[in-house]
Amino acid sequence: MREAHDGAARHLREWTAGKDIASTDVERVLAGLEALERGDHPGLPPDSPDPTCPLPGLTSRPWWTPESFPWAAALLAEAEAIREEYFAVSSQLTRSEALRSPKESGRLRASGRWTTVQLYHLGQRQALASSFPIAAASLQRVAEQPCGMVFFSTLEPGSKIEPHTGYTNAHLRVHLVIKPNEGARFRVADEWRAWKDHELLVFDDTFEHEAVNEGDDERVVLLFDIWHPDLSEIERLAFQESMDFFRKARARHHLLHALANG
Template sequence: MLGAVTLCQDWKTKAMDKPWITEGPREFERWLALGQVDPRQVERIREGLEITAQERISEVGGDQSPEVFFPGLTARPWWSRDDFPWIDDLEAAAPVIRGEFQAFDQDVDHTAPAPTGLAEDGKWRALYLACIGRPYARNLPAFTQTLKTLSAIPGGTNSGMTYFSTVLGGTHIAPHSGFTNAHLRCHLSLINTEGSRIRVANEERSWDEGKALVFDDSYEHEVWNQGSDRRTVLLLDFWHPDLTAPEITALTHMMDIWRRMYSRHFWAHQVAA
């Protein structure tokens, strides 16, 4: 299980050659040859993989700087809650979700350090429900109501990362950007503290306990907790609303490819180290 945690921590943080990026177009063409979708329906996915492999994101992505970029998706740093009808149900479930988190976390520290290099060691911690689109089976039995709520959100547990994100007091998470603009990110505030805020692109906002924020993490963002207590949110990625059903099918396949290729690459470097 330590290996799975380490993969989650290091996802998108290793500055090393990335075959899951350079080989993306070839893997996608191999999948298209199976005939599961009409290639014309997923041209945006093909184009994005080529842009990414050719290292052209800085040319076409504007202020967005993800590791994998898909063109033609609505781009804005912050999104309105009115864009997502499921937010009301998510916020209504906040007390139950917070209760499951606190019940699981009260006796044993099940959290792990979040992505390395972005905050002082041990100051940003994660309790995973899904990692790189794959359920984190060890923790799921304790979160039945949380998962029931998330099941109503398109990609809420299988489009990227889903975890309880805890930032201790006096912590700064350095500027960074997410893996892809194919998903958006939601923070449901569970435990808030005065002095906590987040910047996405050029705008800062604060959390309200029990309320959700939605932003595009392909824009540069950073977090501060200048209070003395911890701040915890349920962090979840979900599919960008502009994506079509065939595109989501294609991206679900590619997420599996990225995860498996990254895992092999990561462990090859661990053995060689």
């Protein structure tokens, strides 16, 4: 929705001026917002992925080593508690609380049944986060949350998430495996991997990726975003401010649309 993108770079310049932050400290974020507004990505290497909001100069590779992140061991130590909480709470959720992903939504297409339980959306805490206090506290403590998206993702037997690419390279995406399945697998760029019990997978979702469950049971992961490690603290704050701008712009657009259609 282009209406939400228009003015984002101008808003960030005004925000940095109000915070007495030098524009040079957020020039990568500004470059990404300007590319988003234009709809093109000049300056990216020919073999690079194609994010909608690309920040230049960030290390780019499909898969990242979980052990390179200082919080990984602590999160894995809490994996069993998160898993127990998920199964205890999810069995009591209503159908409306387990959100079914749309068959077709922008870049994302899915077949079969893929459901999500959202804890954070664009860095904003959702109502269901309070139902999962162990998971929410673990991520805030060891994985620098909130940042981007956080949700439990269930891919049921015979389901597939078609190849797609993510929104921005400012985030990396993590899967904490809650319930693996031998028939479920996952591709990022040209490499397929299986989800293994209590494993962390860290990847750049601006590379093309897809998922399939050909097994006879569901596959469940806790999916969450982390900041790209190359970003400074100021760049992180600037990017989150931009996401808040988009969220409010979308809300205004939907409100005006609802009022116009009475």
